[in-house]
Amino acid sequence: MNYDFAVIGGGIAGLTAALILARRGLRVALVEKGERTATLVRGFERRGLRFDTGFHYAGGLAPGDILDRFCQYLGIAEKLSPQPLNADAYDTLRCLQPEFEFRFPSGREPLRQRLHATFPREGGAIDAYLLEIDRAVAAFPYMSLEAAQPPELAESPTLQQVLDRLTGDRRLQMVLSIHTFLHGVAPAQIPFPLHAMVVGPYYRTAHTLQGGGASLADAFDGELARLGVDTFCGEGVEAILLASDRVSGLRLTGGRTLACNGCIATLHPRQLLDLVPDPVFRPAYRRRLHSLEETPSACFRFGAGPEPPSGLGDGNFFLLPTVEACSRLEEMDLAPGPLYVTGAPSIKSGCQPGGYLSIFPIGTRMLGPARKGDGRRDAAYTLEKGRLEQKMRDKMLLFFPQWGDDWSEAATPHTLCDYGHSPAGSLYGVKHRVGQTNPQARTRLPGLWLAGQATAAPGVLGAIISAFLACGEIVGHEKLRQELQACR
Amino acid sequence: MTDQQIIERINTSLAEEFELDLQDMTSEANLFTDLGLDSLDLVDLVIVLEGAFGFKIREQETVRQIRTLEDIHRFVIDKKRSLERTA
Ligand SMILES: Cc1cc2nc3c(=O)[nH]c(=O)nc-3n(C[C@H](O)[C@H](O)[C@H](O)COP(=O)(O)OP(=O)(O)OC[C@H]3O[C@@H](n4cnc5c(N)ncnc54)[C@H](O)[C@@H]3O)c2cc1C
Numbered sequence: 001m002n003y004d005f006a007v008i009g010g011g012i013a014g015l016t017a018a019l020i021l022a023r024r025g026l027r028v029a030l031v032e033k034g035e036r037t038a039t040l041v042r043g044f045e046r047r048g049l050r051f052d053t054g055f056h057y058a059g060g061l062a063p064g065d066i067l068d069r070f071c072q073y074l075g076i077a078e079k080l081s082p083q084p085l086n087a088d089a090y091d092t093l094r095c096l097q098p099e100f101e102f103r104f105p106s107g108r109e110p111l112r113q114r115l116h117a118t119f120p121r122e123g124g125a126i127d128a129y130l131l132e133i134d135r136a137v138a139a140f141p142y143m144s145l146e147a148a149q150p151p152e153l154a155e156s157p158t159l160q161q162v163l164d165r166l167t168g169d170r171r172l173q174m175v176l177s178i179h180t181f182l183h184g185v186a187p188a189q190i191p192f193p194l195h196a197m198v199v200g201p202y203y204r205t206a207h208t209l210q211g212g213g214a215s216l217a218d219a220f221d222g223e224l225a226r227l228g229v230d231t232f233c234g235e236g237v238e239a240i241l242l243a244s245d246r247v248s249g250l251r252l253t254g255g256r257t258l259a260c261n262g263c264i265a266t267l268h269p270r271q272l273l274d275l276v277p278d279p280v281f282r283p284a285y286r287r288r289l290h291s292l293e294e295t296p297s298a299c300f301r302f303g304a305g306p307e308p309p310s311g312l313g314d315g316n317f318f319l320l321p322t323v324e325a326c327s328r329l330e331e332m333d334l335a336p337g338p339l340y341v342t343g344a345p346s347i348k349s350g351c352q353p354g355g356y357l358s359i360f361p362i363g364t365r366m367l368g369p370a371r372k373g374d375g376r377r378d379a380a381y382t383l384e385k386g387r388l389e390q391k392m393r394d395k396m397l398l399f400f401p402q403w404g405d406d407w408s409e410a411a412t413p414h415t416l417c418d419y420g421h422s423p424a425g426s427l428y429g430v431k432h433r434v435g436q437t438n439p440q441a442r443t444r445l446p447g448l449w450l451a452g453q454a455t456a457a458p459g460v461l462g463a464i465i466s467a468f469l470a471c472g473e474i475v476g477h478e479k480l481r482q483e484l485q486a487c488r
Numbered sequence: 489m490t491d492q493q494i495i496e497r498i499n500t501s502l503a504e505e506f507e508l509d510l511q512d513m514t515s516e517a518n519l520f521t522d523l524g525l526d527s528l529d530l531v532d533l534v535i536v537l538e539g540a541f542g543f544k545i546r547e548q549e550t551v552r553q554i555r556t557l558e559d560i561h562r563f564v565i566d567k568k569r570s571l572e573r574t575a
Pocket of ligand 1: 008011012013014031032033037038039040041053054056057058235236237238266267268271359420421422426427428452453454458459460461
């Protein structure tokens, strides 16, 4: 069997790319190293509760909005049930020093009004900020169907520069920076257009999915099967094969080879380097991909208690020890950074939170090896993990003194490495930051295109857009845009 | 650094980072038709030059107009001299 295209990596970007190509009648193969597609977003079950991992909530899922339109196009919208989060407080920001709380209401206008009410002297700054977000979103390709070129991020101001220009109010800056958590890059590093692209849709609406991230993965799987995409799971790609200086196939770890005329690689850029024979990419490109900085990793704590804090059923908490916490996502200690807490619904009754999951960002490479050469747990790692568990518990108690657990478990950056097959266990792969040039869809190897969160932007939406940017290079952006237009 | 030293540093960095043959690297050599670079390589070209000379290159428009090796030489020499003047 000779495939028209083979897609490397079955995360959201790879699944999207496979569907875009397959619905045009192309013969497509998808290869995923993990046992199933989209392991990152599937989440897991414990004691009758569903814990989501790589997908908790998204903006743009209201009917006709950006993410909904992509889902329509991909043929998965009907299988998804978006649930609006609490319209009065889909996210609650709570800061300890100074003591301060802000609840994000759904919708741009309600948000604007609440910001005005909370910061009565900053009306001009608030309106200007929201307008700049709208403008940047409208200039981002595929976020708006009119925009053609990706923004020149190297020349963009950072979020911090924009905020400093607009306001000196530290609390307002904190409120407008809290969603840096959703791309993992501090305000002083994130190019404003990228920040806008990630947070803009959340400012309009915030939804979760009934059935969580697993329902998204299942919807993709169903559509892939319907369109006859051959999916190979549990076998990683070991090498991209060339013939006459262009892509001719893939060799999988099991020894199997797949012949194809073209390939879209969605894995981490550093992992890509291992698959491509040495002289193909120039040393300068290899070095660039190799030295891309990672977003932070994280520690996780999840469990259930007799009384989960009210608000967790249909909203999330962002908890900050200090007003600067958003700038401290990469500390090697758990104390200074922000913390995110979300509910875990019980599988039987659907939405009511029976439990919680909390995410504590931490710098990458902070833990020693989890296992020794013989595969057994390393004693130093076990000790360190115990210490981290205690710190996580202490930090949660700072914000919720009444917190009590019936049971709890913890996970470390190692879990993220293993579970997401990611080299550094970072939350969102490599950073998109000022001063760093990430790879784009086109490569110098004929027949090879790149997609994935490293190329366009992180998040489910960023991964989907990355696939459109790559497929647009193949089938023509104009054509894809016209087809998307028809999905309104 | 003399102009000649700057040119040498440019040429050796580019030879190494883009696997070019120093012998082909005459000043008139066209980056695209003679040396086989393509538009995608321009991003890395900028990064290599920034690394070799320790300055940031923000002149996107000028970079887009670069065609020959000499264009690069001239661009870097001008930039270095103007930085020296303001330093
Ligand atoms: C804790 C957490 C919470 C998050 N919450 C949200 C959220 O609420 N909303 C949101 O929008 N986003 C969220 N995200 C981000 C979002 O999940 C990611 O940005 C997105 O899923 C990335 O998709 P991707 O396809 O680019 O990458 P990945 O999902 O990493 O896909 C790459 C795939 O390639 C596979 N692979 C690696 N090597 C090989 C090989 N050699 N051969 C074959 N396959 C290989 C990997 O196994 C992996 O499946 C969250 C992320 C994390 C970690």
